[in-house]
């Protein structure tokens with residue numbers, strides 16, 4: 001049931017397309033529904049962008065590109081800084097909205113507002129630090145000037161699991177670099193991006209710099225944009241399956257791409273680990289966002305000497321979590337995003353059990369409305385269980401044991417993915433050795449959550465291309481130009 005405070009927030013929300021600084025209906029007049037995953041009830045509807053609307057958004061981005069690139073970096077930075085402050089000032093609205101459309105519990109949603117807003121602050125500071133260089137050629141005969149220029153109009157496609165942070169992680173560096181954008185939010189969670197567009201409008205981001213086109217026809221709306229030679233960059237966060245298709249499409253125009261794709265994170269607990277810290281980290285790495293995170297620990301490899309204790313203690317922590325609608329006081333874990341998401345988790349757990357895994361706690365969906373799944377610990381998961389090779393995207397911790405560091409490394413690397421790994425150990429030499437041995441773009445040592453706007457986020461292997469955040473994040477939106485100067 002929708003409460004009064006929720007109804008009044010929904011009543012004031014923009015639900016149109018945001019193109020060229022104006023809110024519009026879809027050219028076809030059609031709209032699509034956004035549902036609450038905790039109740040499966042409709043929250044509201046939003047305008048459904050057609051391919052023509054998407055093209056109008058690109059037209060606006062192309063028209064605004066030259067003047068935005070010429071806008072002083074300090075001015076671009078200060079607009080981002082104002083946006084940061086405006087988002088923080090509306091933390092309650094953003095948090096409630098994300099809880100409503102995506103399901104995560106309110107305290108987590110508030111955490112995402114802080115994390116997502118931080119990209120605006122970070123890149124407001126990076127806007128004025130875009131540098132180049134001027135050097136003498138080794139033979140002394142000429143000078144080498146290297147300069148950085150904005151890539152140009154960008155298409156930014158975001159997933160549903162972090163509705164604010166995945167948008168700000170792309171929009172902030174694009175704007176800081178001097179690029180204009182067309183943003184295609186996930187159809188399941190477009191409301192947060194629309195509210196963010198309203199904030200950008202209010203703080204004075206010029207018309208055409210950010211355009212937002214929610215659509216129920218992702219491929220039909222974005223395909224023509226990717227094929228349009230005026231588009232200069234595609235940044236995508238989502239599944240590896242869709243990312244692969246988009247890379248294929250992007251190859252026609254040799255489009256610059258950034259791909260933040262799926263993960264299959266190993267969480268390794270060595271026999272010398274501080275077990276209290278490992279349990280704390282495991283709870284965070286597994287249950288953050290109800291396990292619906294690309295960084296979620298997906299495979300727990302625990303040394304056989306400590307595996308039983310680890311499983312029992314993790315199960316006790318999972319059992320203490322309250323599952324419910326994320327807006328309710330005291331709820332720790334909300335629902336999964338939709339029926340398909342919940343059914344996938346059910347199928348993976350059932351497959352593991354069929355192959356011999358033991359359910360230490362949980363192991364089933366919750367009955368009733370909404371897409372809830374019990375926090376689950378599985379022990380003795382055999383290597384051929386699908387759950388070890390698929391991204392679970394749910395609150396399930398499958399545990400497997402190992403005996404040696406070599407075995408743990410081989411298990412961890414035995415996947416096509418390479419986004420993030422976690423390692424718990426107190427051995428200083430191992431802490432230095434392990435980063436060189438693990439095939440992942442990121443590694444948490446004695447830490448279960450390492451995402452940070454000041455650090456480069458991204459994967460290797462089929463987890464993606466490019467980095468978001470850190471000093472590296474803005475480079476994704478800059479071209480390098482070399483000018484050779486002779487005749488001096």
Ligand code: NAP
Nearest residue numbers: 158159160185186187218219238239242260261262263294
């Ligand atoms: P998804 O199904 O791949 O969708 C991601 C986005 O792509 C959505 O906006 C979606 O639109 C759009 N899309 C789908 N098919 C498309 C097509 N043919 N052409 C253009 N756009 C298309 O992924 P998801 O289920 O939303 O998100 C979960 C996945 O994202 C997981 O695999 C997770 O690991 C990954 N992820 C990665 C990172 C990272 O930084 N590496 C961060 C967060 C999530 P619709 O909503 O309309 O389908």
